[in-house]
Amino acid sequence: MPSQTPLLPALDSLTKRFSRLSAMEDAQAFLHWDMAAVMPDGGAETRSNQIATLTGLHHDLLTAPEVADWIAAAEGEINTLGDHPDAPWLMANLREIKRTHAHATALPGDLVEALSRASNACERIWRKARPANDFASVREPLAALLSxxxxxxxxxxxxxxxxxxxxxxxxxxxxxxxxxVDAIFGDLEAFLPGFLQEVLDRQGAEPALPQGPFPIDLQKELGRRAMETLGFDFNHGRLDVSAHPFCGGSPRDVRLTTRYDEADFTKALMGVIHETGHALYEQGLPEAWLDQPVGRARGMSVHESQSLLHEMQACRSAEFIAYATPVWKEVLGGSGPAWEVENFQRLYTRVNRGFIRVDADEVTYPAHVILRYRLEKDLIEGKMEVEHIPEAWNAAMERLLGVTPPTDTVGCLQDIHWYDGAWGYFPTYTLGAMTAAQLFDAARTQVPGLMESIGTGNFAPLLGWLRENIHRKGCLLTTDELLTQATGRPLEASVFERHLRRRYLGEG
Known part of the structure; x- marks a missing residue:
């Protein structure tokens, strides 16, 4: 917290408490990352107990009676700040503290610990159930977690x-x-089926997939070079392997993971680029406020916008692919027609009705999210039970995408979120895709020569714009305020739809 902050006793007590809570959250994040990426199976139960204990202690500190007293007193103190330069940040910090406190005090401590233990236990079983196509083995743990x-x-x-x-x-x-969400997804569901068919009808021959095998060490090198190009600071983070790609850790030590397929390097590469977008956001958050709620990321739709802006908007552009193709050929030793720029451009803008969300193209991706959103909403509201998930999932896939998963591995077992206790998360993916399109559209307008810079592998202008307009703002503004300040308007589906028409149909 900046040293020039005036002496406000209650607010000072709050910020000190939340500084300790922030350190505990960082510790929990690293314990989760370690369990997902490098920990042997035999240590999982012990680690689960450690995380649950920390979660309980964190909840106790957050919900202690004095915190409510400090919040009440701070609401009076905040009005004395006048034109102090930190006033907007302090007021926003109190707003975020109140929101966090309201969520925490709604739950008893024993439920918080029980959720942590059940989430970790269910996730451990899912890690084995997914490759084994064994939904039955995780059904009861998931039902217990859902309860x-x-x-x-x-x-x-x-x-x-x-x-x-x-x-x-x-x-x-x-x-x-x-x-x-229902209104936005309703608009998308009305737009996407006809648009998808139009795109499929317009596509030419299937692009050639470069033939492997592609050794994992070379794919790691390729991923690392991509991260450096985008601006990732390796002094404050690293890349590892896990069953499901993710970004975690803390802003000063960001941890990324991906998974590799020796037959297809393109999946891991775009996965790394996606997670690097998340990481760049974390690394760009306001340094002076990192241990306070106002210094953290502004929700998951904005977070997801940063990953999708890099993966879908910037790094599937014709300019970037023209720059990157020689790099891919150099690192992987590729040659022949499959390694030409035009083929990669077709490959990375190919639209297919597929099973896997993380591998989906921009056109079909929203359908994957709409499916998950509706199912989890029904599950939370008690309109459906866990044992019906595979059947309901497959029926929704057929209805929304015209395909039926042959196994639960590529169906309802593919995502970690429900099995890890992250319920209510899925809508933010498509909200993030729409936000990414709107932000990138604004950046292209406001930054002269942006696409030319991307075409030379220079992402500094894009990163600088994101730092100024998104990253360094933390939680100073609400989501709508942040987007309006950066782009001139709140979230609009029309910008996303216009982007899709321009890229896939050549309109505009």
Whole structure:
């Protein structure tokens, strides 16, 4: 917290408490990363107990009676700041503290610990169930976890005065509502099927997939070079391997993971680029406020916008692919027609009705998210039970994408989120894709020669714009305020749809 802050006793006490809580959150994040990426199976139960204990201690510190007293007193103190330069940050910090405190005090400590233990236990079983195509083995642990999630949703719904699903969504998308999500997804569902068919009808011959095998060491080198190009600071982070790609850790030590396929280097590469977008956001958060809620990322739709802006908007552009193709050929030793720029451009803008969300193209990706959103909403509201997930999942895939998964491995077992306790998260992926399109559209308008710079592998202008308009703002602004300040308007589906028409149909 900046040293020039005036002496405000209650606010000072709050910030000191939240500085300790922030350190505990960072420790929990690293324990999760270690369990996912490098820890032997035999240590999982011990690690789960450690995380649950930390989670309980964190909850105790956050919900202690004095915190409520400090919040009440700080609301009076905040009005004395006048034109102090830190006033906007302190006011926003108090807003975020109140929101965090409201979520925490809605739940008893024993439920918080039980959720942590159940999430870790279910995730461990999922890691084996997924490759084995064995939903039955994880059904009961998932049902037990869902029961606790429903209890949490009910308690938060009553405390916050919102619907069950919205109580969980607010954890990931502050101020978000299922009513708004339903409206946006309804518009997309009306637009996408006809557009998808139009794109499929317009596509030419299937692009050639470069033939492997591609040794993992070379793919790691390729990923590292991509991260350096985008601006990742390896003095404050690293890349590892896990069953599901993710970005975690803390802003000063960001940890990325990916998974490799020796037959297809393109999957891991775009996965690394995606996670690097998340990492760049974390590394760019406001240094002076990192140990306070106001210094953290502004919700998951904004976070996801940073990964998709890099993966989908910038790094699937014709300019970037023209720059990157010689690098890929050099590192992997490729040659022949499959390694030509035009082939990669077709490959990275190819649209297919596929099973896997993380491998999906921009056109079909929203359907994957709409499917998950509707299923988890029904599950949370008790309209569906865990044993019906595979059947409901496959039926929704057929309805939304015209394909039926042959196994649960590529169906309802593919994502970690539900098995790890992250319920209410999925809508932020498509909200993030729309936000990414709107931000990138604004950056192209505001930064002269942006695409030319990307075409030479120079991402500094793009990163500089993101630092100024998104990263360094932390939680100073609400999501709508942040996007309006950066782009001139709140989130609009029309910008995303216009981007899709321009890229896939050549319109505009």
């Amino acid at each position: 606790l999630v429903r209890q949490s949703a009910q308690a938060k719904s009553e405390a916050l005065g919102v619907d069950l699903y919205d109580a969980l969504l607010d954890e990931y998308e502050p101020g978000g509502s299922s009513a708004r």
